[in-house]
Amino acid sequence: MMKSFLFKLTSLSFVVLLLSACTTTYSNNDIVGDKFISVTGTSLEKQPAEIPSEFKGQQTLLLLGYVQNSQFDIDRWLIGLDMTGTKIPTYEIPAIQGMFPRFFKTTIDDGMRKGIPKELWKGVITVYEDGDKLQQFTGNTNPNNARVVLLDENGKILYFYDRGFSVDALNSLRSKYGLDD
Numbered sequence: 001m002m003k004s005f006l007f008k009l010t011s012l013s014f015v016v017l018l019l020s021a022c023t024t025t026y027s028n029n030d031i032v033g034d035k036f037i038s039v040t041g042t043s044l045e046k047q048p049a050e051i052p053s054e055f056k057g058q059q060t061l062l063l064l065g066y067v068q069n070s071q072f073d074i075d076r077w078l079i080g081l082d083m084t085g086t087k088i089p090t091y092e093i094p095a096i097q098g099m100f101p102r103f104f105k106t107t108i109d110d111g112m113r114k115g116i117p118k119e120l121w122k123g124v125i126t127v128y129e130d131g132d133k134l135q136q137f138t139g140n141t142n143p144n145n146a147r148v149v150l151l152d153e154n155g156k157i158l159y160f161y162d163r164g165f166s167v168d169a170l171n172s173l174r175s176k177y178g179l180d181d
Helices: 002-021 070-083 099-103 105-115 118-123 131-138 167-176
Strands: 039-043 048-051 060-065 090-094 147-151 157-161
Touching (some): 060 070, 070 090, 070 167, 090 118, 157 167
Parallel strands (some): 060 090
Antiparallel strands (some): 147 157
């Protein structure tokens, strides 16, 4: 019994070590004014998506999450947007770096589908292959914080915020970019 427990504990430790070895920390960047980089992903509806061309012709808000715990921050942004009546197309973009998570992307996506109502699946686009590229672009220090990115009609970044949800940040985004109409 003890041997089995120690084997499971050692196996779990190995998986945690393997997962942590697959990640790189990048300094956070101010990307306002830059063109959003091209990355590909797949919606939870299993539709391929190329970002930012998927959103061409409309202002779009992206809520980027790099670790599972960033969902808490993303949810606060979504609730704040809803409670203030902010009308803008908004997408959650889980972007996971490393080779190891790619092997489990079906399991990860299925887990997300279980926790997200089907009518919202179109608004969640997971990025695996370009996850590292996206994290390097924005930076991933303090990965629990969502990266909030407002794109203009051509994919240029108008707004970027990565310090965790705050009412002041939401109000600033809404008033500065005419989202409070």
